[in-house]
Structures are given as C-alpha cells and as structure tokens.
Amino acid sequence: MPVIALQGIRGGCGVTSVTAALAWTLAQSGEKVLAIDFSPANLLRLHFNMPYDSPRGWATAVRAGEGWEQGAMRYHSHLDFLPFGQLPAIEQTQVYCDWQDNLTKIDNTGVYDWVLLDTPIDQPALAAQALSIADHTFTLLHADSQSHVRLHQQAVPVESHYLVNQFMPGSQLQQDILLLWQQSLPRLLPLILHRDEAMAESLAAKRPVGEMAPLSKSCQEMQALASWCQIHLRVGQK
Amino acid sequence: MRPDSPVVNGEKDNENDDLLALSHLFALPELHYIDIARKEKIPQVLTRWPLLAELSQSAQNNSDQPLTPNQG
Numbered sequence: 001m002p003v004i005a006l007q008g009i010r011g012g013c014g015v016t017s018v019t020a021a022l023a024w025t026l027a028q029s030g031e032k033v034l035a036i037d038f039s040p041a042n043l044l045r046l047h048f049n050m051p052y053d054s055p056r057g058w059a060t061a062v063r064a065g066e067g068w069e070q071g072a073m074r075y076h077s078h079l080d081f082l083p084f085g086q087l088p089a090i091e092q093t094q095v096y097c098d099w100q101d102n103l104t105k106i107d108n109t110g111v112y113d114w115v116l117l118d119t120p121i122d123q124p125a126l127a128a129q130a131l132s133i134a135d136h137t138f139t140l141l142h143a144d145s146q147s148h149v150r151l152h153q154q155a156v157p158v159e160s161h162y163l164v165n166q167f168m169p170g171s172q173l174q175q176d177i178l179l180l181w182q183q184s185l186p187r188l189l190p191l192i193l194h195r196d197e198a199m200a201e202s203l204a205a206k207r208p209v210g211e212m213a214p215l216s217k218s219c220q221e222m223q224a225l226a227s228w229c230q231i232h233l234r235v236g237q238k
Numbered sequence: 239m240r241p242d243s244p245v246v247n248g249e250k251d252n253e254n255d256d257l258l259a260l261s262h263l264f265a266l267p268e269l270h271y272i273d274i275a276r277k278e279k280i281p282q283v284l285t286r287w288p289l290l291a292e293l294s295q296s297a298q299n300n301s302d303q304p305l306t307p308n309q310g
Contacts, residue, residue: 131263145289152293155264162267176283180290183277184270 001107002233005134005157007119007127009150013140014165017199017209018225019118020047021218024208025226027078031113034106037084038130039120040092045083048075049206057085059095068097080112093125103133114229131157136233138163138189143174143181151185163225164192166199191224271298 006022008015016039023035037044042057050056050073058071063085074080087095106112119130131137137160141147162185168174181188193199198216202209210219271294284291 145287148290148293151267151269152297153266156267158263158265160267173287176287176290179279180283180294183280186268186270 001112001115002136002229003103003115003117003134004136004138004229004233005117005119005130006138006140006163007131007157008121008140009147009154009156011121013142013147014193014199015140016041016043016118017047017202018140018163018165018193018222019116020044021199021202021209021222022225022229023079023081023114023116024075024210025219025222026114026116026229027076028210029226029230030078031230032078032080032111033114033116034080034082034112035116035118036082036130037118038123038126039118040084040087040089040123040126041120042084042086043203044081044118045073046206047203047208048073048079048081050083055086057083057087058097059087059092060085062095062097063087063091068102093123095126097129099129099133136161140165141181143167143171143177145173145177148177148180160187162188164188166195167192168195189225189228191221191228193218193221193225196221269297271301 006015006019016037019035023033027033035044035048037057040059045054045057046052056071056073058068061070062068068082071085072080072082103115106115117130117134119127119134121127134157137157139156139160140163141151143164162181164178164181167178178192194217196209196216196218198213199209199218202212202218205212209216210222213219284294
C-alpha cells in the first residue's frame, strides 16, 4: 500500500486539485484509494462534493474526543477520503493524532491499494505528520522564477520527486526553466501537467477533473501520472 | 481546555518530536549544474535570464559548501 505525500514548494501549486484528480484516476483503474487532507484549509473535500457547511473531518473528530475514523467519507466504492474538518484557527495547531499508528490500522484493514496525502506547506507540524508516514513525496512546482529560487534555498523532503504543474508552453520563461530543470534536477518526473481550464473548473464543479471533463488534457495527463505511479511506486515500498 | 493544561503541553511535545524526527529527512534539492553550460540551448537560457545565470553560478561556486537548509 504505497503512501504518497503531495506538497507544493510553496502555496498555490495546485496540490489539492492534483491529489483529488490522481485519487480519482487511480480508483478508475480499479484500485482502492484513500485520500487524506492534512491541511486546515480543508479544501480536498470540496473536490469530492462534500457540503461546504459540514464540519466533518479527522481533526474535528479528534478535537471532539472521538476517533479520527469518524471523519471518513466515501465518494464511491473505490474512493474514500478523510477531510481535515472545519476547526477554528486557534485549534488547528492543537491537533495531534498518532498517524503512524493510524496508518498501521489502515494498512491492516487490507482495503486500500493507495493512500494519498494532501500535505500543506504552511503548517510545519501537520506537514511533518504527513511526511513521516509517506513512502514517496511529490513536490509540485510551477515552472517560474520563484520556484527556481526556492529550489536553491529551501529544504525539501529527501528523495522527493518533482512534478511540474500548470505548465504554459507559450511562455518563453517557463520553457527555459523547464529545460534547465530537465538538465539539472534529479527525480523530475518525465511527465508534466499543463495549465488547463478544466483543472481550475473541477473545484467549482466539486468533482475531480477526470470525472468532470473526461476528454480534457488534464484527464489524459492524470492517467499518465497514475500509470507512472503504478509502474514505479507499487513495489519498493518503505 | 486551558492553554496551559498538561494535554496541550503534551501535544506540543509531540509536535516537536515530529519536527525533530523530520529534520533529518529534509535537505536542499540536488541541482546538478556540472557541465550544464555545455549542453545545447542552456547558454542561451542563462543569457536570456540574469537571475537564472546568477543562481547557476552561485550553485556551482558553493557546490562544495552547501547552503544551510532553510527549514521555514
């Protein structure tokens, strides 16, 4: 049961949309997937059609003295998700849950083939919990100057893979930065995700992009990403 | 729950343990600039964008002295 943490090198890299889309695409190929939101922004659930006003989530359950499992939701027979839950800002940093133990329980159920973790970049304690249980990490990048500077000065999880998201081939600068990364950045994934309105629309539609727009470029690219995961990450787990 | 309650302190300890355990799992990204200037098209890229050229030069100058990772 590979566990993949997805995290942006900074905010706004599209981690939540990609997590939802990858979870849906893996589930479409017949695999059972659990997507867990570690971000207090609590946005992953909205990609899976959850009512905005529902406070339900694992962190909410933990703060209420209940089991984290109480926050779990089912999208369809092969896709479950665990929202973070709606918590007041002051409580968001006071959530502690033994995720190593939780993951063991999840693994022992034998239900899931994949676990995806939507990992925040601006919440170090929660990110640490997610990264500590991940077998693999994807660091999402925009092919822009800021991401490039950050690659020179910002620590990232060791042996992280890099995934370029929202690439705009019409931009000379993005082309140049991508070329530079392809020549110098180990573990840059051999596929990139292009900027596609369908991906932006997926949150507004409250559905993963592959379900909302099956003919879109984003849907095709998510299928390529899911295949890459199935070929490269299924074996050799931590 | 009062902010100074033992449970809250315990949570903070746990958070610190998490961060401590994770600190050795982070590192600056490896950027392999060796010989990159000889590769096709890269010189034009570095000529076009002064910031990219400066970062490339800095990384090569500091290749034996890695920058201190910024855990922020």
